Amino acid sequence: MEELYTTQKGDTLFAIAQNHNVTIGELVNINPKLTTNGRNIDLIYSGEIIKIPNSIFSPTLNPLEPKINCNIGSKTIKAKKKLKFSVEGKGEQKIYKPKNPNGKTLYFYFGYTGSEEDKKMRKKEEDNLEDIVLASAYRGFKVVYDKAGTKKEFLEAINDSDSYGIYWSGHGYMNGDIQSTDGKVISPSDIDKTKRSSNLKFLILAACGSGKAASKWKKALPNSALFEGWKNTTNISETNDFTSTAFIGDSLISHKGMTPDKELIDYINYADKK
Amino acid sequence: MLIRNNSSSRIFIIISNIYLCILSCLRDATKVLFTKQALSCLYICLLVVYVHKNIYAGFFLNLKNGEEKMIHCASWNLAKDTLPNNITISVSGEVWVAESESSVIQLSPPDQKIQIELKSKYDKYEVIFVEPKNNNRLWLILTDENGVNRLAILNIENNDMHFIDLTKEPSQLGWIEKRKELWYIATDLSLNLYKNEKNLIIDDSAKFNSLLVSDNYIIRRNSQSMEIEVSSLENIKWKRYLKEFNDKLVGFVDNNVLLMLKLQVWKKGLIKPPDSIIFSKTMNGLEKELLRGQIVMAVKKGAFLSTVTLDKAGKCIVNLYKLKQN
Numbered sequence: 001m002e003e004l005y006t007t008q009k010g011d012t013l014f015a016i017a018q019n020h021n022v023t024i025g026e027l028v029n030i031n032p033k034l035t036t037n038g039r040n041i042d043l044i045y046s047g048e049i050i051k052i053p054n055s056i057f058s059p060t061l062n063p064l065e066p067k068i069n070c071n072i073g074s075k076t077i078k079a080k081k082k083l084k085f086s087v088e089g090k091g092e093q094k095i096y097k098p099k100n101p102n103g104k105t106l107y108f109y110f111g112y113t114g115s116e117e118d119k120k121m122r123k124k125e126e127d128n129l130e131d132i133v134l135a136s137a138y139r140g141f142k143v144v145y146d147k148a149g150t151k152k153e154f155l156e157a158i159n160d161s162d163s164y165g166i167y168w169s170g171h172g173y174m175n176g177d178i179q180s181t182d183g184k185v186i187s188p189s190d191i192d193k194t195k196r197s198s199n200l201k202f203l204i205l206a207a208c209g210s211g212k213a214a215s216k217w218k219k220a221l222p223n224s225a226l227f228e229g230w231k232n233t234t235n236i237s238e239t240n241d242f243t244s245t246a247f248i249g250d251s252l253i254s255h256k257g258m259t260p261d262k263e264l265i266d267y268i269n270y271a272d273k274k
Numbered sequence: 275m276l277i278r279n280n281s282s283s284r285i286f287i288i289i290s291n292i293y294l295c296i297l298s299c300l301r302d303a304t305k306v307l308f309t310k311q312a313l314s315c316l317y318i319c320l321l322v323v324y325v326h327k328n329i330y331a332g333f334f335l336n337l338k339n340g341e342e343k344m345i346h347c348a349s350w351n352l353a354k355d356t357l358p359n360n361i362t363i364s365v366s367g368e369v370w371v372a373e374s375e376s377s378v379i380q381l382s383p384p385d386q387k388i389q390i391e392l393k394s395k396y397d398k399y400e401v402i403f404v405e406p407k408n409n410n411r412l413w414l415i416l417t418d419e420n421g422v423n424r425l426a427i428l429n430i431e432n433n434d435m436h437f438i439d440l441t442k443e444p445s446q447l448g449w450i451e452k453r454k455e456l457w458y459i460a461t462d463l464s465l466n467l468y469k470n471e472k473n474l475i476i477d478d479s480a481k482f483n484s485l486l487v488s489d490n491y492i493i494r495r496n497s498q499s500m501e502i503e504v505s506s507l508e509n510i511k512w513k514r515y516l517k518e519f520n521d522k523l524v525g526f527v528d529n530n531v532l533l534m535l536k537l538q539v540w541k542k543g544l545i546k547p548p549d550s551i552i553f554s555k556t557m558n559g560l561e562k563e564l565l566r567g568q569i570v571m572a573v574k575k576g577a578f579l580s581t582v583t584l585d586k587a588g589k590c591i592v593n594l595y596k597l598k599q600n
Binding site for chain 1: 417421446483484497498539541542543550568570571
């Protein structure tokens with residue numbers, strides 16, 4: 001059953017969709033008036049009533065129920081209470097700001113370059129990662145989700161004192177370095193040990209070859225931080241296994257370096273510990 | 275400290291000498307023959323060369339255009355799953371490997387391998403950088419279990435090692451024997467100089483992530499703009515050399531030519547990574563390819579070039595080449 005929402009001054013379709021965990025497409029489907037008579041899809045009138053379809057995160061949720069369970073694959077993420085968050089952003093970057101933040105920031109990046117082949121690759125990974133992004137924001141993490149991570153942004157994330165975890169998916173080099181969207185090479189030696197966040201709990205590089213230099217990456221991070229990287233090549237389904245937290249089974253062997261019983265959500269749990 | 279020494283066999287030297295006699299005659303003949311036929315592929319033959327009283331056995335490489343570039347002197351396999359932190363070459367052509375398991379390995383032609391383990395009852399260090407000093411001494415950067423980097427000098431004759439206090443934690447070194455200067459990039463990415471037991475901070479206004487020194491010049495790379503800057507050592511004034519430089523610095527061929535390593539990106543789904551390329555680059559931007567393969571690391575010192583390559587199984591192989599002087 002749909003929910004009804006009265007629009008307010010300053011609302012955008014994008015923000016409404018984000019705040020209710022639905023897509024713009026789902027909103028338009030259930031509210032044909034938003035696109036009839038050539039109406040601009042971005043035009044929202046204050047006081048207009050629109051229907052909100054059921055969100056994947058609260059299909060049977062009682063609005064008064066203070067707990068939500070987000071089922072992702074075989075694991076369950078328990079949120080302490082119903083947390084709402086706002087979404088800001090421009091271009092390829094979105095920032096999820098929870099109303100009751102836990103004071104910790106997680107960064108999720110795609111570091112692919114802008115080639116058509118890379119865009120297709122990224123698209124295949126987006127769905128899984130976006131679930132994780134939303135689940136993290138529900139738990140109270142401030143989440144920076146960037147589909148075009150640059151070297152500068154990566155190093156800023158390492159140095160942000162609120163940074164508790166970084167997940168980076170992109171291409172790597174055989175010596176363990178990684179490539180950013182702006183075509184630059186990021187090496188462990190680029191990290192300024194005097195500036196890095198002492199709170200950082202994990203760095204995951206879902207990039208071929210990055211695990212080859214695991215020792216160098218670990219040394220560049222604070223002692224409390226875990227590091228994971230793909231040692232050899234990998235493919236999308238293996239990467240998606242890791243982010244979906246679904247049962248991985250034998251396919252994990254090809255990661256060669258990933259801890260078999262750990263998935264991305266386990267690292268987020270680790271970052272959430274007090 | 276402990277030393278393991280797998281010394282070279284005498285039989286190998288005898289065989290090598292026989293090869294030397296035969297091949298010194300054959301080499302010129304084959305070269306002429308192949309050059310005349312203008313083959314469009316590589317030709318290879320076994321060769322031994324003498325360098326600083328050492329015998330090097332390997333392959334003679336002739337590139338497509340018939341121009342001789344280098345001689346492959348030796349190869350060594352490293353232990354499984356070892357990716358060195360850094361490699362370097364001494365003036366006499368020995369390769370030194372800084373590796374993660376608290377040791378530094380000397381690879382001396384033809385098949386000698388000495389591993390010096392830096393372990394004590396109380397401390398465990400990882401060697402993250404090795405640089406030859408002089409008289410059988412090495413500069414080392416060691417990281418302790420708390421991730422603190424320290425500079426040490428290791429005497430490989432008596433295994434004596436002592437630490438040197440620096441103002442900043444070092445992460446990369448460049449030793450200039452002629453000037454007795456140790457240049458280093460610190461963990462805060464500043465550029466520093468250690469000379470006459472004094473630590474000088476040369477530049478901490480910007481951040482640098484790569485360093486290369488020769489007798490007369492120093493080269494650094496800005497970690498944010500990725501610009502390569504060069505300065506004469508006599509008078510430190512930085513001049514922009516290359517913009518947006520994403521390759522690895524390998525060494526100087528002479529003071530106007532640099533060797534670089536262009537690492538190729540390894541994409542998801544590709545079973546085999548594409549070849550990386552070592553090339554020379556002149557001040558006016560002229561590039562020439564020298565070597566390609568699955569190279570992950572390379573260093574050039576004097577007449578020697580050493581590379582670390584990965585085979586299909588992910589095993590590391592250290593190669594030594596002698597560059598032909600024009």
